[in-house]
Amino acid sequence: xxxxxxxxxxxxxxxxxxxxxxxxxxxxxxxxxxxxxxxxxxxxxxxxxxxxxxxxxxxxxxxxxxxxxxxxxxxxxxxxxxxxxxxxxxxxxxxxxxxxxxxxxxxxxxxxxxxxxxxxxxxxxxxxxxxxxxxxxxxxxxxxxxxxxxxxxxxxxxxxxxxxxxxxxxxxxxxxxxxxxxxxxxxxxxxxxxxxxxxxxxxxxxxxxxxxxxxxxxxxxxxxxxxxxxxxxxxxxxxxxxxxxxxxxxxxxxxxxxxxxxxxxxxxxxxxxxxxxxxxxxxxxxxxxxxxxxxxxxxxxxxxxxxxxxxxxxxxxxxxxxxxxxxxxxxxxxxxxxxxxxxxxxxxxxxxxxxxxxxxxxxxxxxxxxxxxxxxxxxxxxxxxxxxxxxxxxxxxxxxxxxxxxxxxxxxxxxxxxxxxxxxxxxxxxxxxxxxxxxxxxxx
Amino acid sequence: xxxxxxxxxxxxxxxxxxxxxxxxxxxxxxxxxxxxxxxxxxxxxxxxxxxxxxxxxxxxxxxxxxxxxxxxxxxxxxxxxxxxxxxxxxxxxxxxxxxxxxxxxxxxxxxxxxxxxxxxxxxxxxxxxxxxxxxxxxxxxxxxxxxxxxxxxxxxxxxxxxxxxxxxxxxxxxxxxxxxxxxxxxxxxxxxxxxxxxxxxxxxxxxxxxxxxxxxxxxxxxxxxxxxxxxxxxxxxxxxxxxxxxxxxxxxxxxxxxxxxxxxxxxxxxxxxxxxxxxxxxxxxxxxxxxxxxxxxxxxxxxxxxxxxxxxxxxxxxxx
Numbered sequence: 145x146x147x148x149x150x151x152x153x154x155x156x157x158x159x160x161x162x163x164x165x166x167x168x169x170x171x172x173x174x175x176x177x178x179x180x181x182x183x184x185x186x187x188x189x190x191x192x193x194x195x196x197x198x199x200x201x202x203x204x205x206x207x208x209x210x211x212x213x214x215x216x217x218x219x220x221x222x223x224x225x226x227x228x229x230x231x232x233x234x235x236x237x238x239x240x241x242x243x244x245x246x247x248x249x250x251x252x253x254x255x256x257x258x259x260x261x262x263x264x265x266x267x268x269x270x271x272x273x274x275x276x277x278x279x280x281x282x283x284x285x286x287x288x289x290x291x292x293x294x295x296x297x298x299x300x301x302x303x304x305x306x307x308x309x310x311x312x313x314x315x316x317x318x319x320x321x322x323x324x325x326x327x328x329x330x331x332x333x334x335x336x337x338x339x340x341x342x343x344x345x346x347x348x349x350x351x352x353x354x355x356x357x358x359x360x361x362x363x364x365x366x367x368x369x370x371x372x373x374x375x376x377x378x379x380x381x382x383x384x385x386x387x388x389x390x391x392x393x394x395x396x397x398x399x400x401x402x403x404x405x406x407x408x409x410x411x412x413x414x415x416x417x418x419x420x421x422x423x424x425x426x427x428x429x430x431x432x433x434x435x436x437x438x439x440x441x442x443x444x445x446x447x448x449x450x451x452x453x454x455x456x457x458x459x460x461x462x463x464x465x466x467x468x469x470x471x472x473x474x475x476x477x478x479x480x481x482x483x484x485x486x487x488x489x490x491x492x493x494x495x496x497x498x499x500x501x502x503x504x505x506x507x508x509x510x511x512x513x514x515x516x517x518x519x520x521x522x523x524x525x526x527x528x529x530x531x532x533x534x535x536x537x538x539x540x541x542x543x544x545x546x547x548x549x550x551x552x553x554x555x556x557x558x559x560x561x562x563x564x565x566x567x568x569x570x571x572x573x574x575x576x577x578x579x580x581x582x583x584x585x586x587x588x
Numbered sequence: 589x590x591x592x593x594x595x596x597x598x599x600x601x602x603x604x605x606x607x608x609x610x611x612x613x614x615x616x617x618x619x620x621x622x623x624x625x626x627x628x629x630x631x632x633x634x635x636x637x638x639x640x641x642x643x644x645x646x647x648x649x650x651x652x653x654x655x656x657x658x659x660x661x662x663x664x665x666x667x668x669x670x671x672x673x674x675x676x677x678x679x680x681x682x683x684x685x686x687x688x689x690x691x692x693x694x695x696x697x698x699x700x701x702x703x704x705x706x707x708x709x710x711x712x713x714x715x716x717x718x719x720x721x722x723x724x725x726x727x728x729x730x731x732x733x734x735x736x737x738x739x740x741x742x743x744x745x746x747x748x749x750x751x752x753x754x755x756x757x758x759x760x761x762x763x764x765x766x767x768x769x770x771x772x773x774x775x776x777x778x779x780x781x782x783x784x785x786x787x788x789x790x791x792x793x794x795x796x797x798x799x800x801x802x803x804x805x806x807x808x809x810x811x812x813x814x815x816x817x818x819x820x821x822x823x824x825x826x827x828x829x830x831x832x833x834x835x836x837x838x839x840x841x842x843x844x845x846x847x848x849x850x851x852x853x854x855x856x857x858x859x860x861x862x863x864x865x866x867x868x869x870x871x872x873x874x875x876x877x878x879x880x881x882x883x884x885x886x887x888x889x890x891x892x893x894x895x896x897x898x899x900x901x902x903x904x905x906x907x908x
Contacts, residue, residue, distance in 0.1 A: 226825070228818040261858065263810070355591040381898070382905025385631055393594045400591075416867050416890075420898045423871050427817075427878050441859025445809055445851075445868045449875070452814040487812040490848075494811065497849050498655060579655075580697065 147200045149177040155193035156186065163187055204396045205404050208345050208371045208431075210237075210272070211299025212320045217271055219373075219431035220406035225392060228457050234406075235454040236426050238446065239272035239301055239434040241410075244288035245279045253295040261444055264461065264486060268447035270298070274325070274434045275313070277304035282312035289316040301325050301408070301434065305349075307334035318342040323432075325349070325408070326375055327364055329356075336367035344371075347408055351377020354387060354394070358402035365402075372405045373432070381412070381421065388429040406431030415439070419446060426450050460512035461486035467536050468493065473502040475543040478585055480571065481529055482550060483510035483518045491575045499579040501586045504541065508532045519553045526559035533564050548585075551577075595635035598828035602626045602835050602882070603798050604640070605771055607686065608720030609747040617746060618718030621685050623801070623882040624837030629824065630878055633908030641903040642877050644884045644892055645686030645722060646678040647841065650701065650709045651693030659852045659865040660887045671709055672716035679717045682889040683896065688722035688749075688841075689713055694735050695726035703734050710742050722749040722773070722885070725761070733760035740764040749773050749801060753790060755782065762793050771799045773839060778805050778815050780822050780834075787833050797836060806840035806881070808848045809872045816840075817879045824880030840876035841885035845869045866890040874898055 153173035164185040166172040175181035176197065183189060183197045207221035217237050224230045240256050242249050253273055261268045273292050277285040285304060292300065293316065300322035302313045310324060324342075326349035327335035339346035346369050350357040354376075361372055376387050391407060394400040409430040411421035418435055419442040425433040426449055455461055462484045470493060482492045484507045496503050508528055510518035518524035533539070533547065545566045549557060551573035561568045572581045604625030609615025621643040628636030652661070652668050667673035671689060678684040693699040694706050710723065723739040725732030736750050737760070750765045751773030758774075765772040774790055776782040783804045791797055804823060807816045820838060827834040845851050845868055850858075852865035869891035873884050877899060886892050 226818070226821050227814070228822055354593070358591055380905030381901035382631060382903060382908075384905070385902055386634060386906045389629075389632060390593055394591075398594055416863070416870060416894045417897060419867055420870060420874055420894055423874055424878065424898070424902070427875055439859060439863070440857070441861075441863035442867050444858040445864060445871050448810040449813070449871055452810065452812075453817065455814055457814070457818060487807070487815065490811045494847050494849065498847060500655070 147177060147197070149174040152176050152197065155190070155196060157188045159188065161188070200399070203404075204399055205392075205406065206370075206372070208373060208406050210301075210321060210323045210345055213297060215271075215298045216321075217299050222392075223396065225396060227453065231456040231458065232454050234431065235450050236430050237271040237432045238422070238443075238450075239274045239432055240270055240438045241274040241276055241303070241434050241436050242288070242292065243276050243278045244281075244285045249288055249291050250295055253292050256438055257296050259438065259440060259443060261447060263448060263451060264463065266451060268444075268451060270438060270443070272299050272301060272432065274301035274303055277306065277309045277313070280304070280306055280309060282309045285309045286312040286316045289313045293317050293320070299323070301347075301432070305331055307331055307338060310335065310338055314338060314342050314344070318344060321345065323347055323373060323408070327360065329360055332360060332364055333367065336364050336369050339369045339371075340367075345373055346371065347373040347375050349375040349377055351379055354390060354403065358400070361402045361405065374403065374405050374407045376407065376409070378410070378412070381424070384409070385424060385428060388425075392429045408432040408434065410434045411436075416442065418442075422446055423449055427453060462512040463489045463507060465507050465509040465532065467538055467541070468505040468507060470496045470505055471500055471502040473504050473541075475541065477502045477504055477542065478548055478582065479504045479506065479538060479542060479546065480548040481506040481508060481532070483508050483513060483515050483524050485510065485512050485514045485518075488514045492578070495575045495578040496582065499582040501582040503582065504538060506532055506536060506538060506547075515550045516552050519556070524553070526556045526563055529556065529560055530563040533566060550575075596628070596632075598627055598636055599830045600627070600828040600832075600835055601637075602824075602827055602837060605798065605801060605837055607722075607747055607749055607771060609745055613747075614745040615747060616714070616718070617720055619685075619720070620747075621720055621883070623839070626882070627828070629828070630880055631902045631906055631908070634906065638903075638908045640882070642881060642883050642899055643685035644873075644886055644896055644899075645688050646682065646684035646892060647688045647690060647843065647885050647887055648674045648678065649693070650689060650691045650706065651699050653692070653698075657846050657852050657865070659862050660846055663889050672712035675713055675717045678889075679719050682892055684719060684892070686720045686722060686883075686885075687713070687717055688724060688885050690724045690726070691735055692726045694731050695728045696731055697728070698726070703738050706735050707738050707742060710739050714743065714746070720748065721746065722751060724751040724773070727752075729757040729760075732757070733764075736761050736764040737767075740768045740770055743770065744768040747771070751775065752803060753786065755786060755789065758786070758789055759793060762790060762795050765799065766795060769799075771801055773801050773803050774836075775803045776805065778807065778812070778819055780804075780819055780826070783819075783823055784831075784833055787836060791833070797833070800836050801839045801883075802836050803839050803841065806842065806844065806872065806876045808842070808844035808851065809868050809875070810850060811844060811848050813872060813875060817875055820876065820879035820881060837882040838880055839883040839885065840873070840881040842869045842872050842887060842891070843885070845872050846887060866894070870894045870898075
């Protein structure tokens with residue numbers, strides 16, 4: 145539990161000396177509880193109180209970094225159960241698994257490296273490769289890790305419960321800080337040694353229950369490992385789902401430190417079934433999801449899901465203002481205008497695409513507000529629309545001066561016409577009316 | 589020290605609605621579905637009740653638009669011009685728990701099918717399948733008033749859901765639903781306050797809260813899914829925390845997926861378009877259920893199959 149002002153007050157000297165800048169120790173404690181002051185301001189505080197305060201100030205889920213260089217991944221440090229309460233900060237990392245006895249390791253990794261998508265101006269791709277020792281042969285594992293490393297700079301997960309195998313694998317890539325997977329109750333001492341010696345994060349795996357998992361993570365921490373990742377093990381999906389939720393709750397709501405770490409999950413099933421397990425991990429609380437396949441038809445929607453869920457609810461996603469060409473427009477094609485809230489743009493663009501009518505869509509900078517909100521807040525006006533029409537160069541692309549505006553802002557038509565000199569046509573009130581409207585407009 | 593697992597004790601309970609009436613209950617349905625009834629978040633039955641595995645209905649049309657995506661059309665090529673056969677295939681081959689027919693052909697701005705023609709369609713549908721039915725109008729207020737009144741009468745005693753009631757048009761559909769004890773689907777556009785307002789409007793008008801199902805608009809993956817996800821989560825949390833007017837089952841559809849060409853267009857870079865479209869729809873549906881939807885309406889048989897499997901695994905794997 146987070147410390148209350150009263151909890152903190154009990155640990156302070158209670159002398160009300162005022163050296164911290166606050167009149168009383170209680171006032172100081174209240175500022176500390178709200179994280180508005182630092183304990184360092186008190187010259188007389190005991191070391192014990194200091195430790196207590198510092199540990200309670202640590203984030204509920206530890207930030208753990210895997211990998212090195214510009215593909216390094218940060219995970220953990222989440223603060224809410226539901227994204228609308230604030231936001232989800234560190235997007236789940238997607239990892240593809242390759243086996244050390246597989247003949248096509250290099251081609252599989254190569255294909256993953258080449259799988260890059262761009263969507264709404266963001267690059268999307270797989271983030272990690274998990275190399276699993278199926279052979280249980282140190283030499284074979286080491287050469288597989290080297291082969292993977294030769295093809296990619298993404299962070300690796302090394303998967304083996306045999307410390308001898310892990311040690312060889314680490315020799316091939318330790319400086320890149322792979323995630324060691326995994327310490328179990330049988331091998332944790334040796335695995336913790338390896339993690340410390342190589343300065344690598346360590347996954348702890350325990351499938352018998354959360355209490356047992358917490359015990360194991362405590363032991364690993366006592367052995368000196370700070371960067372820990374939890375693996376709840378293989379279990380029925382519904383059980384796993386419940387435990388993922390419980391781990392997140394214990395960490396965030398109870399500040400239960402032994403489970404206050406990011407979670408790695410191995411998706412079960414095949415094809416679309418595996419994909420849906422990845423989706424579940426994305427929505428509910430995994431920080432790494434490992435999958436066996438990476439088909440483009442599944443990866444693209446999954447990466448889109450991650451992009452959606454990890455956007456900040458406080459900051460609407462915006463598209464770039466300007467001219468968008470849809471369905472291959474020509475000089476006599478209709479010109480429409482809307483605002484740059486991504487959802488507005490996508491809806492309007494989707495409806496125009498459905499109409500199949502070649503069109504120009506002008507997107508005005510409304511600071512990410514939808515048409516009606518922007519209009520009400522004076523962020524989408526006859527003036528700003530005029531400015532866009534004049535600055536974007538649409539006049540050079542078409543042989544007419546007619547612009548279709550959203551039906552909801554019909555009121556701006558007079559002024560827009562006056563300002564811009566363009567003939568203003570009032571379109572449908574809702575974007576869903578566009579397909580029919582445009583077909584008739586183009587046919588007329 | 590034993591680890592104490594943090595269980596939420598919610599004070600609210602989501603209403604449960606049963607759709608479909610068997611012969612013994614005065615109808616002709618051969619199956620019913622129950623939705624809602626939860627006192628926990630989805631699939632967390634260990635801390636409350638999550639009594640019903642979310643049922644999946646499939647959506648059909650009285651008339652299919654010319655531009656209906658090929659991927660969604662293909663599994664039904666042989667039956668798509670006959671809503672009765674289409675529905676039968678959904679139920680018998682693909683395991684649909686319910687059928688929702690959207691009467692878009694009655695819209696005066698589309699085919700303007702007469703109420704008599706629509707009546708024929710609904711009678712055929714009623715004969716063709718034994719699962720519970722949902723009947724949606726075309727969105728034209730005046731025409732929907734007549735079509736849904738007719739549907740209410742034709743389906744008297746069958747305990748259907750009629751839709752969609754909207755803020756600007758809810759009175760005639762409310763009358764249609766109340767006159768033969770059908771349920772009603774209240775639509776709101778991605779806004780928790782509007783969702784609540786709809787339930788208030790309907791109950792003020794005389795509809796019983798226990799006869800309402802909410803459709804808060806499920807945006808498609810990539811097209812605002814995150815807004816829907818959070819709106820649904822907020823609605824469900826508010827209901828569990830005690831907001832009575834929101835203690836109503838939620839039904840989400842994947843219709844929007846089939847407006848987003850990105851989901852199903854031919855594009856080698858983003859993989860096989862059929863697999864992509866199916867997974868796009870399945871992901872959209874699954875995210876709705878995890879956010880709090882109590883029932884789904886879907887289109888593609890393979891997407892239905894995948895989501896059914898996932899929902900079953902989620903539901904069966906844990907203590908509910």
